[in-house]
Amino acid sequence: xxVLSPIYLGVAAxxxxxxxxxxxxxxxxxxxxxxxxxxxxxxVLKWKELxxxxxxxxxxxxxxxxxxxxxxxxxxxxTSWPALKEIYCSGGSGYDKSDFYxxxxxxxRRTMFTTLNKADHAKRKRILADRYANTNVMRSLPMQxxxxxxxAFVRRCASTSGKMTSEIFVALHAxxxxxxxxxxxxxxxxxxxxxxxxxxxxxxxxxxxxLQNRLISHYAPTLHRLFAGVLSLFVKPREVPLADNYVxxxxxxxxAASFTLMSRLEEKSVELDAIDMAAECLxxxxxxxxxxxxxxxxxxxxxxxxxSLQYQRRLTEELRSKPEASIDQLPFLDAVLNEAxxxxxxxxxxxxxxxxxxxxTVDGVWLPEDTIVSCQAYSVHRINEDVFPQPDKFDPDRWLxxxxxxxxxxxLFAFSNGGRGCIGKHLALAEMxxxxxxxxxxxxTTPDASMxxxxxxxSDQLISTRPLAQRCLLQFHPLVDAVVPTEKV
Numbered sequence: 001x002x003v004l005s006p007i008y009l010g011v012a013a014x015x016x017x018x019x020x021x022x023x024x025x026x027x028x029x030x031x032x033x034x035x036x037x038x039x040x041x042x043x044v045l046k047w048k049e050l051x052x053x054x055x056x057x058x059x060x061x062x063x064x065x066x067x068x069x070x071x072x073x074x075x076x077x078x079t080s081w082p083a084l085k086e087i088y089c090s091g092g093s094g095y096d097k098s099d100f101y102x103x104x105x106x107x108x109r110r111t112m113f114t115t116l117n118k119a120d121h122a123k124r125k126r127i128l129a130d131r132y133a134n135t136n137v138m139r140s141l142p143m144q145x146x147x148x149x150x151x152a153f154v155r156r157c158a159s160t161s162g163k164m165t166s167e168i169f170v171a172l173h174a175x176x177x178x179x180x181x182x183x184x185x186x187x188x189x190x191x192x193x194x195x196x197x198x199x200x201x202x203x204x205x206x207x208x209x210x211l212q213n214r215l216i217s218h219y220a221p222t223l224h225r226l227f228a229g230v231l232s233l234f235v236k237p238r239e240v241p242l243a244d245n246y247v248x249x250x251x252x253x254x255x256a257a258s259f260t261l262m263s264r265l266e267e268k269s270v271e272l273d274a275i276d277m278a279a280e281c282l283x284x285x286x287x288x289x290x291x292x293x294x295x296x297x298x299x300x301x302x303x304x305x306x307x308s309l310q311y312q313r314r315l316t317e318e319l320r321s322k323p324e325a326s327i328d329q330l331p332f333l334d335a336v337l338n339e340a341x342x343x344x345x346x347x348x349x350x351x352x353x354x355x356x357x358x359x360x361t362v363d364g365v366w367l368p369e370d371t372i373v374s375c376q377a378y379s380v381h382r383i384n385e386d387v388f389p390q391p392d393k394f395d396p397d398r399w400l401x402x403x404x405x406x407x408x409x410x411x412l413f414a415f416s417n418g419g420r421g422c423i424g425k426h427l428a429l430a431e432m433x434x435x436x437x438x439x440x441x442x443x444x445t446t447p448d449a450s451m452x453x454x455x456x457x458x459s460d461q462l463i464s465t466r467p468l469a470q471r472c473l474l475q476f477h478p479l480v481d482a483v484v485p486t487e488k489v
Contacts, residue, residue, distance in 0.1 A: 027073065028368055034061065034070030042072030046219060050212050052460040055348050059379045067383055068365055075372040076365070077350060079383040081411055083363035084375050087353050093118050093419030095353035095360075098372050103218050103462060106279040112423065113283055121420060127268045128280070131183070131261045134426040142259050145182040145189070146431055149175055150438045152193045158443050158476035165448050168300060169472045170203065172435075173293035177202040179431045180288030180424075181250075184281050186257045188250045201242035205289050207470060210238035211462055240286075247282040284424065291346035292428050294466045296435060298344035299337070301456050301467075302394050304445040304474055311336060311396055312444060316479070319441035327433040335399035337432055341414035343394050347464050348378035351416055377413040387411055439476075448473035 030039055037044055048057040058077055061069045067079045078084065088094035097116045104114045112124040130136065137143070153175040157166035174192035181189035192202040212235040217224040224231065251274065256262035261284065265277040272280070303312045318332045327333070355362075355371040362373055382391035387407045388398065399408065415422035422428070439445070455469035 028366060029070055029073065029076065029371065032068055032070040032076055032365060033065035038070050038072050040073060042075070045072050045075070046215070049460075050215055052211060054350070055376060055378050055458065055460050055465065058350060058376055059382065062379045062383050068363060072372075074370070075352070075374070076362075076367060077379070078363055078373065078375050079379045080363050081384075081407070083373075084380065084411070084413065084417060086360070086362050087373050087375060088351075088416060088420065089418035091118070093121065094417075095356055095373065097420075098352040098354050100218070100352050103214050104283070106282050107275050109276055109279040111280045111283040113287070118419075124280075125419075125423065127264065127271065128261065128423060131259065131264050132423045132425075132427055136259055137183075137426045137430050139259060141186075141257065142183060142427075143430065143434075145186060146179055146434050147438075149178045149182065149193065150431075150435045152178070153435060154438050154442065156193055157474075158439070158478070160442070160478045160480060162478065164476050165473055166476060167471060167473055169293075169297050169467060169470055170199070170206070172296045172300075173206040173289055174199055174202055175435060176292035176296075176431065177205070177285070177289045179292070180285050180427070183259075183288075183427055184261045184284060185250050185253075186260050187255065188253055190246070201246055202289060204240045205243050205286050206293060206466075208238060208240065208461070209236050211460070213237050214462060243282065243285065247285060248278050251278040251281055288424060288428070290461070290464045290466070291422075291424075292431050294464065295340060295344060295346045295428075296432055297467060297472050298456070299340035299432075299436075300439070300445060300474060301447070301472055302340070302343070303336075303440075304447050308394055311394070312440065315436070316440050316444065319437050320479075323441070327430065327437060330433075330437070331400065332396065333433055333436060335396040337429070337436070338399045338412065339394060339396040342381045342388065342412060344458075345377040345381065345414040347414070347416075348376060348458065349460060349463055349465070350374035350376040351463075375413060380411055380413045384411055442479055443476045444479060445474045445476055448475055 027039075035044070045054070045057070048054045058069070058071065061071070062077065062079055068083070069077045071077050078087070086094075096118060097114075099116070101114045101116060104111070106114075110116075110120070112121060112128055115121040115124060153171055157168060157171050158164050171193065177192045177198075178190050183189075190198040190201065192198040213224075213231065216231065216235065251262060251265075253262075254266070256266065261281065262277070265272060265280065269277070302308050303315070314332055315336055318330055322330060352372050352374045355367045355369050355373055357369045359366060359368045359371075361367075367373065381388060385391055387404055388411075399405075410417075415425045415428075451473050455467065455471060457468045458465045459468040
């Protein structure tokens, strides 16, 4: 047919291109600084995402263009406190989430994390928040569970009889899994530190490598559906059958302790069915494994470096001088952990939101409705050099200085911010502080000679990050006959 001739097709393509370019050149987003290509296409950004390099790409754009950057024709990234406050805190819980969070649905259900609008999120949060309140986390039974699992980690990785080299990436994720499942299901939590079959379950979650598959399914669902068989030869699907089975079976039990999330869900069984409850638990389990495990791994690696041994020694001095102190009464431990969360946030990437109907002004920039806006912790913690001088330096002392302390704390974005911030923050902090106290009150750590800095480079996942090699070997030296490392180690 003539209508399908190359000439007609060429003219149609040209007209579509002209219309697209005209729309882009008339868009309010054209005024936002950013690479020229980002005004016309999101392909560069998507390519970086597929190659697990989005975080550093966005950060490099902020370094070049400043605190406001255009990432694509419909996406803008910010790093300032006014922007962070507007996007994540306005109206209590900020703007609604984008459909990016559809990637995290479990068993086809929405969890609290994947709810897109404020009303649905608030309804689910009312059910769950009680079990993650600091008052519940710090009760004797939850804390005893964390302490027992921390001691089990120490027994696995270190020995008081002499130097011991241990692989801590897996061990820390095993610890994190045992802690979160204790909080979800006690007395039916996992024993990843002690049992190989439970560790295998945890490993499926921690070693998940389905980023490319899931992004393709999100950005090109028809392509993914038509060529799923071919794609599976090149990109891995998400497969966590051991975790799926564990959660589905354990959530059916009726003997959960009163402090657990499962007991709270059972109280609300009229509002949630069995699949909803299992989905919520698996979501918390996966988040609890990755965030705590990765944060601790990056921190212990940093404390073991020659450049940071002074901080390791000072941490040990505080812990050994105050053996009876509560984990919340140790200021240098708190400073070390805050600095770790600043330098190595478990979720360093953008947390996308949608500009509400009618458009909004964000940090002086007017944006039309449905524009995707976000901040990423990695850049928020580094671009604001007036608050975080020498941002690439690990320096816990910055958290002990009174000057600009309120500014530092409100810009600490490791757990997000506002009403949709991380519900498990208090549990994660308790787990990390407990383990750090148990390790560094008894041992010093140094890197194994086989380890390299490249092995510990950040590798983006869908929303979190982990060490590139998924491996971290440290030497544990007992302090009773301590090998006191020097700065030249």
